Amino acid sequence: MENQPIQVIGGGLAGTEAAWQIAEAGIPVILHEMRPKRFSPAHHTENLAELVCSNSFGAMASDRAAGLLHEELRQLGSIIISKADEHAVPAGGALAVDRGQFGQDLTQTLANHPLIEFRRGEVPAIPDGIVVLASGPLTSPDLAADLQRFTGMEYLSFFDAASPIIVGDSINKNIAFMASRYDKGEAAYLNCPMNKEQYLQFREALLQAEKTELKDFEIETAKYFEACLPIEEMARRGEDTMRYGPLKPVGLSDSRTGERPYAVIQLRQEDKAGQLWNMVGFQTNLRWGEQKRVFQMIPGLENAEFVRLGVMHRNTFLNAPQLLSPSLQFKQRPTLLAAGQLIGTEGYTAAAAGGWLAGTNAARLALGKEPLILPPTTMIGALFEYISSATPKHFQPMPPNFGIIPDLGVKIKSKPEKYGKYRDRSLADLANWKTQINNV
Template identity: 55%
Template sequence: MSDLVVVGGGLAGVEAAWQAANRGIKVDLYEMRPEKMTPAHKTSNLAELVCSNSLRASSLENAAGLLKEEMKKLGSLIMKIAERHQVPAGGAMAVDRERFAKDITETIENHENINLKREEFKNLDAEKPTIIATGPLTSQKLVNEILNFTDSKLLYFYDAAAPIVTYESINHNKVFRASRYDKGTADYLNCPMTKEEYKRFYQELINGDVVQMKDFEKQIHFEGCMPVEVMAKRGAETLTFGPLKPVGLKDPRTGEVPYAVAQLRQDDKEGNLYNLVGFQTQLKWPEQKRIFRLIPGLENAEFVRYGVMHRNTYVNSPSILKATYQLKDYPNIFLAGQITGVEGYIESASSGIVAGINASRLLIEEETLTFPEETAHGALSNYITTASPRNFQPMNINFGLLPPPEDKNKKKVPKKEKKAKQSEKALSSLENFINENSLRLA
């Protein structure tokens, strides 16, 4: 009989099972393929990469590179196998996806503490330590089970997310802080547009290149989550009555109401990240960067997340999840992977590492751990559990989630140097955390 149930054989589930099994925990790992396939998967292999074969940048001046380095220090199976099947990709890490998935499958199948069960998991037991890591295409039966343990309002089926930029990359000489009609506190950054600026932006927006959705991702566009470019095509002035409505927003520098206003709303508690309100979109990522930089104040905006609209089952983690990846009301149940609101291959895998470690500690009656916020692992778990529940959006790892490096001299530090310092601090903090809690694999 198993000590721990892990549901889902993707990157998060594989890492969670691996971490627990290497700590002597008996694991039942459920993967419904090939008994029941998803619309995206093509094989029955574990950790199948269904989109790109890239695990993104490797440099420590890139947050993805930092996250992967932390994963290595924590004994990541994904990183171990990825290095074995790496293919040329410049400064990024990419893998031969077939060999990568096949190797992981065989490694898991041959682990003495893992029992791979090729069947759909249907019944969630609050008393049984369980990690749900079923990804964005969670089966309807399991969705219904999750709904038994969470409020139905806290489970989303489509990821309609607006782009997010860093605060420091905004040109604050062109934006002003205010709330509409000066109601409450001045919580929004407002980007005023002249008629000429708006017309240019509008033309580029309606002619931008969009991502074609797959059949299983297609949806009816509800008024509340319509792609901004679709809304724009209703008429040249439609946006000025919608997300770019200027009413109640007087530019303090001119004393006048602008022709149009794009609003930015704080996205994290530290105020390092801001999202473009109402700008959920299906534009391709290079197009988003090009077109949204036409908005005054965003000429040099650094995008830490681009807008997306696709099929993605995920929970409202700030409302229901602890930074240990446990449900607040059901501590035996952990979530990991994209269902938590982390976005991307390595982010999913890293959350599986944390969930696997903490589920193991729960089983041996040790305290579950919250990773330090200055590490990439801790920054991700901190974001998904402390972001605004009203506006929660899935997130990739980025340096905007980590505390900025201390600058005692208050000098402007070059971006690369700043990121290198953040990585150095993160790895040092993780090393101390590993040593203090004896986290290295046996």
């Protein structure tokens, strides 16, 4: 089987990672990406691994869930995390990247690999042979229909959204101030402060603003993913909901006044030059004209120039507990593997992790080897153990978090100490696992 190319469908984070791991294992791979012949509602470029929402991969510290997953993937040779590190931009304690350079570099790097063939165009049906399905939450209708026929199941669905991006020179730096929460790390966020009156006026404007109309079938099936709520939905849920979410002022004070604002809108650097800034937590379904009107009410953004406004779209994901094993193989067809948001994981790093495992196991199948399952004490192992064993009836997308990792067996009150021990155990178990695999 090793002479037959493995096919990877989808050039997002998961598909890019999967294709790289297959090729690095010495197996030829065909990477299918429908862009630029057909674009999804969320994509704007033809680059691989385009980041369509935030440019942040989450916390860098390895005693945080996302940061631990970063470190595990570094140990496993992830191309996504390697390029993220290479194209990092200042973001306080987070790993954020210059998304343009990141996508361009990955596209060129894979194009230069002698065992990777690009095919631009839509794949309408699941091919035969060994296949990694990484078509994402916006899978094209024909392929989605074929996947539904194959599984005999309906998709689950929820809504996801992307935040606006602002030109740096259009931000009023006399009002916005640079700081990171609790002065942690480099001061890498621009903070737009609000007093109580400004906050309440802003909330009222959000509540009254016109939203993009959803189709009837979308309204009936829509479920917001709680970690990515539209800002207007947060405003609707209560007067202080935003202040306990992305607008929380805790740990932030303006060094010019020494005062802590009533609420704060944070802007995160998008590119290395600091020319573009992302509105943190401002996923939205407001009409574009309304976004400009309402967001320019924010102190410091009175003359904001938006290079991208927020968009909202329906994402779809599989009922992974019924369909997949922890190796990311379909139970009813082991030569078909899946990865990315399609399988119900949340976040860029989780998508890369799924791509790593699906690609690695696809290559092992081609080489006549047993597929791998990682220890459940690692973040990557726990994540895929969860999505393959959760209660199917209530399954929802899951980001990396310490709640899915097996208990330490000892009671530790201090969260930092507890998370540090999770990290130490994870990385030690991963190192031992790698040694065992290499000796097989």
